[in-house]
Amino acid sequence: xxxxxxxxxxxxxxxxxxxxxxxxxxxxxxxxxxxxxxxxxxxxxxxxxxxxxxxxxxxxxxxxxxxxxxxxxxxxxxxxxxxxxxxxxxxxxxxxxxxxxxxxxxxxxxxxxxxxxxxxxxxxxxxxxxxxxxxxxxxxxxxxxxxxxxxxx
Numbered sequence: 270x271x272x273x274x275x276x277x278x279x280x281x282x283x284x285x286x287x288x289x290x291x292x293x294x295x296x297x298x299x300x301x302x303x304x305x306x307x308x309x310x311x312x313x314x315x316x317x318x319x320x321x322x323x324x325x326x327x328x329x330x331x332x333x334x335x336x337x338x339x340x341x342x343x344x345x346x347x348x349x350x351x352x353x354x355x356x357x358x359x360x361x362x363x364x365x366x367x368x369x370x371x372x373x374x375x376x377x378x379x380x381x382x383x384x385x386x387x388x389x390x391x392x393x394x395x396x397x398x399x400x401x402x403x404x405x406x407x408x409x410x411x412x413x414x415x416x417x418x419x420x421x422x
Contacts (some may be wrong), residue, residue, distance in 0.1 A: 315389035339363035
């Protein structure tokens with residue numbers, strides 16, 4: 270059996286860590302109720318999610334584990350109406366992070382930390398879609414939040 274391939278056990282571990290990560294990111298995301306704190310969300314995600322993702326990377330130190338872990342959330346966000354910017358940029362950041370882990374042979378602590386630094390840019394994608402596709406994002410927000418927001422726009 271090849272030790273560098275993901276097994277069913279690894280996929281289960283990925284699923285468990287994705288659920289834990291989602292719960293923490295949802296809790297952190299609740300601070301977005303206060304509009305100005307929405308800008309702090311990516312940094313708070315990086316701080317709160319750091320121990321979870323680092324533990325995940327220590328547990329699943331095989332190729333493409335981080336890529337699968339990192340792409341589940343953005344794909345779900347896209348399915349729920351966010352723009353294509355979210356999964357596209359997440360794919361870019363996850364591939365870069367995965368490449369850095371590969372350079373460290375999935376064992377190096379410093380390469381793992383650098384990999385997480387790149388991976389932690391993924392929550393910025395929800396902000397970047399506002400900059401890159403403003404009109405489409407505003408349509409999404411208006412559709413999601415109703416008529417009250419139209420008065421402000």
